[in-house]
Amino acid sequence: MAEHPPIADEPVELPVVGSEVEFAGRVWDVRRDTVEYRGAHLVRDYVDHPGxxxxxxxxxxxxxxxxxxxxxxxxxxxxxxxxxxxxxxxxxxxxxxxxxxxxxxxxxxxxxxxxxxxxxxxxxxxxxxxxxxxxxxxxxxxxxxxxxxxxxxxxxxxxxxxxxxxxxxxxxxxxxxxxxxxxxxxxxxxxxxxxxxxxxxxxxxxxxxxxxx
Structure with a gap:
């Protein structure tokens, strides 16, 4: 049985072709990004949080x-x-x-x-x-x-x-x-x-x- 390296999350920096704040909140915002992924443009909304x-x-x-x-x-x-x-x-x-x-x-x-x-x-x-x-x-x-x-x-x-x-x-x-x-x-x-x-x-x-x- 082949050995595999320990599992670890893999950071990925996709090209972001557009980014805008859809909602500006008191503590965090909702941001909409358009990213290039496998030859297509994906649009994703997410909470932009300070951590x-x-x-x-x-x-x-x-x-x-x-x-x-x-x-x-x-x-x-x-x-x-x-x-x-x-x-x-x-x-x-x-x-x-x-x-x-x-x-x-x-x-x-x-x-x-x-x-x-x-x-x-x-x-x-x-x-x-x-x-x-x-x-x-x-x-x-x-x-x-x-x-x-x-x-x-x-x-x-x-x-x-x-x-x-x-x-x-x-x-x-x-x-x-x-x-x-x-x-x-x-x-x-x-x-x-x-x-x-x-x-x-x-x-x-x-x-x-x-x-x-």
Whole structure:
């Protein structure tokens, strides 16, 4: 049986012959691109997203920090991990993750690693999310004020194994929570050998991909 190289997504830069914003939103836009593909022109609409970061905060007892807040599109109060948009010009993903952990959970961390990267909806959005693992947790000096959906956020510490059970029982379905707890469970079983440095490159983010030569 022939051996194959490890599977990996393959970046492709097709010629874009037209691109326009069909809808300009408050946070993200809907863009229409016309691309050349196999001798034809394809027209694709997608959500043009700045990207985001999320934080799986794990304490010394292997408990995960979860927050619960209202998400209007799905009419649900979802259990999630702290997360936020990459919407500050020039801000590094790690700095954004540190900011979000402080703003949403009043926590700082002394140990940061990249846990996993993923893209939420490749068929309809260019949104890319990097999930960090944060350990060595301490409270911030000053609690952060919260408003709108964050004003009544619930916060709970749940053992990692119980989080995995909740995912597999389909009781929680926020994608960053699902991806992060399954990745952390697998990474822990491998002695955390799969973690990457907190400042690792992120070439799968569409806006951070190296320019084609």
């Amino acid at each position: 985001a970061v999320a934080v799986l905060a794990l304490d010394d007892d292997d408990r995960v920090l979860l927050i619960q807040q209202y998400r209007h599109p799905v009419r649900s109060r979802d259990w999630e991990i702290p997360a936020g948009l990459l919407d500050v010009d020039g801000e590094h993903a790690l700095a954004a993750a540190q900011r979000e952990l402080a703003e949403e959970a009043d926590l700082a961390a002394s140990e940061w690693s990249v846990l996993v990267d993923y893209r939420t909806t490749p068929g309809g959005s260019n949104e890319a999310i990097r999930i960090f693992l944060a350990r060595g947790l301490t409270p911030t000096a000053v609690p952060h004020p919260r408003e709108d959906e964050e004003a009544d956020m619930a916060i709970r510490w749940i053992p990692l194994d119980e989080c995995v059970d909740a995912v597999l029982a389909r009781r929680v379905q926020n994608p960053s929570l699902v991806v992060s707890v399954l990745a952390a469970h697998a990474a822990r079983a491998r002695g955390w050998s799969t973690l990457a440095p907190a400042d690792a490159d992120w070439p799968t983010h569409p806006k951070l991909r190296p320019a084609a030569s």
